[in-house]
Each structure stands twice: as structure tokens, then as C-alpha cells.
Amino acid sequence: MKVRFSLALIAGLIFSPVTLAANSTGSIEDKLTEQLVDKLNVDVVSMEKAPIEGLYQAVTKQGMLYISEDGSKLIHGNIYALDNNMENLSDTAFNAAMAAPRLEMLKPFEKDMLVYKAKNEKYVVTVFTDVDCGYCRKLHNEMQGYNDLGITIRYLAYPRRGVPSANADEMQAVWCAKDPLKAMTEAKSGGNVKAASCDVDISKQFYLGQQFGISGTPAIVLENGSVIPGYQPPERLLKTLQRAL
Incomplete structure (x- = not known):
């Protein structure tokens, strides 16, 4: 899955560290989602634990992102299953999470x-x-x-x-x-x-x-x-x- 990020988003990844506010409330998933939306202006479809301990995976309309549990580190890339013929777990998760949103996003284009x-x-x-x-x-x-x-x-x-x-x-x-x-x-x-x-x-x-x-x-x-x-x-x-x- 090749994801195209804007220069503004890349700059955000470099210059705007994602950290959880000490006084924030709600679940870890909600906090991490809020951080991504506020700092990177991405549309988060889902947030859940990643296949690697200590990481959460954020499916966004701009692609897949991984964020550490404390909200201090952000990773853009793919996770592969070495024990399952190098399955691209990032693609699998992205495809599954985006299935229903894709159908809704297609509807306005049906006339064209x-x-x-x-x-x-x-x-x-x-x-x-x-x-x-x-x-x-x-x-x-x-x-x-x-x-x-x-x-x-x-x-x-x-x-x-x-x-x-x-x-x-x-x-x-x-x-x-x-x-x-x-x-x-x-x-x-x-x-x-x-x-x-x-x-x-x-x-x-x-x-x-x-x-x-x-x-x-x-x-x-x-x-x-x-x-x-x-x-x-x-x-x-x-x-x-x-x-x-």
C-alpha cells in the first residue's frame, strides 16, 4: 500500500512530536485519536492495538499510521508477518477497516x-x-x-x-x-x-x-x-x- 502524504503532514511528523496530555481523559484509543487529529489533521477511521506490543494502529483516510502507547512516537510503514508468508498486516488491517467507509465514499461518485x-x-x-x-x-x-x-x-x-x-x-x-x-x-x-x-x-x-x-x-x-x-x-x-x- 503506497500512501501519499502532503508536505505539511510530513513536516508535522518531524516537527510536532505526538505526546499525550497529562490531564487528558478517556480511553487510550480516544486520546491517541485526538492527538493525531489535532496535530496532523488526519481523518482517523479506527484506532486499535497493533500486532506489535506497545503500538497502536491508526487507520486513516490518508493511510496507516502506528503510534506508541504513550503517544510519543509515530511510525509510517508496513508490518509483515514473517511466520505467515510475509503477509502485509498493514494492508490487511487497512483494507478491512476501510471497507464500509469506502462504500459510503463511493456513493456520491455513482452518477459519474x-x-x-x-x-x-x-x-x-x-x-x-x-x-x-x-x-x-x-x-x-x-x-x-x-x-x-x-x-x-x-x-x-x-x-x-x-x-x-x-x-x-x-x-x-x-x-x-x-x-x-x-x-x-x-x-x-x-x-x-x-x-x-x-x-x-x-x-x-x-x-x-x-x-x-x-x-x-x-x-x-x-x-x-x-x-x-x-x-x-x-x-x-x-x-x-x-x-x-
Whole structure:
């Protein structure tokens, strides 16, 4: 999970030590949450004990943070399970804690999604996509295969070169085209989509992806709010959905 922190937040980590006030009240979790919100201005989704004794893990909309029990030390990084095939425990915890919030965060964007609806719909997935990435194009080329298996694909934009960029402008043109579904196919085939403007804000979709912990495309959001990174062919995605839902 790659988390992008602002310069202001990084400066906060360096110059604003997180310490618990001697006269603060409430649980340790509440105190630590208050410190992070006050000093770093992050949105804390959950706070609980970490897999390492003496640490608490804070799932935030800006990523995963670890804080010492006394509130004096802060760690930004991943914890791995050496005894379980190097499982990334940070990713696992982040994905689980963010599942329900992700679903709520997606709702305002539903009106802007590009939807390739399955005739006999059984599953709906939301894919953060980029018009230039090879595996995004591969997924798009197999759209009929997903739809035939009852999987509806909904697209949101995640320009890998960031915002602003020519990449983001290209995706803006797709979303603002007269026929966005046709424009997406054209763009992912290497064609040029005529620049256009509309009320859709690609940057908001991109920043939503960052809040989800996405760092590459395609990234597939399931109906339970979990995220599957990378491309999955139709049959494999179907099996993933059958196991997960």
C-alpha cells in the first residue's frame, strides 16, 4: 500500500512530536485519536492495538499510521508477518477497516461512473482505471467476457501520472465525450479523444482512489468494499467474487 502524504503532514511528523496530555481523559484509543487529529489533521477511521506490543494502529483516510502507547512516537510503514508468508498486516488491517467507509465514499461518485452493465447482472465491481496502462486495456478488451459472466464493470478515473497532467486531461475528455463508453474504448485502443469540458471532476476521482489506498491500476473495488489490486481475467474475477461475497 503506497500512501501519499502532503508536505505539511510530513513536516508535522518531524516537527510536532505526538505526546499525550497529562490531564487528558478517556480511553487510550480516544486520546491517541485526538492527538493525531489535532496535530496532523488526519481523518482517523479506527484506532486499535497493533500486532506489535506497545503500538497502536491508526487507520486513516490518508493511510496507516502506528503510534506508541504513550503517544510519543509515530511510525509510517508496513508490518509483515514473517511466520505467515510475509503477509502485509498493514494492508490487511487497512483494507478491512476501510471497507464500509469506502462504500459510503463511493456513493456520491455513482452518477459519474462509466458503467458497462451485464445483461444478467450478478455482481457489480468498481474499477479505478487509466487509459494508458496495459492491463487496464487488457481488462477493457475483455469486457464482454466479464459481462457474459454477470459482472457489471463501473469505471472511475485514476490517471497514473497524477493531476494535473496530460494523462488526466485525456481522461477528462473521455468522461466529457458525447458517448463516454465509446470514447473509453477509443482511448484504450490508442486513439485520440477530442478535448471536451463538463461538470465531471477527474481530480476528485483520483483523490478518492488515493484515499482508498490505491497506487496503481487497475484496482477493483468489490461490493463489500474490499480492494483487489491489479488485473484479473473474467473467470478468475468471478471466482474471487464467489469467495468474497
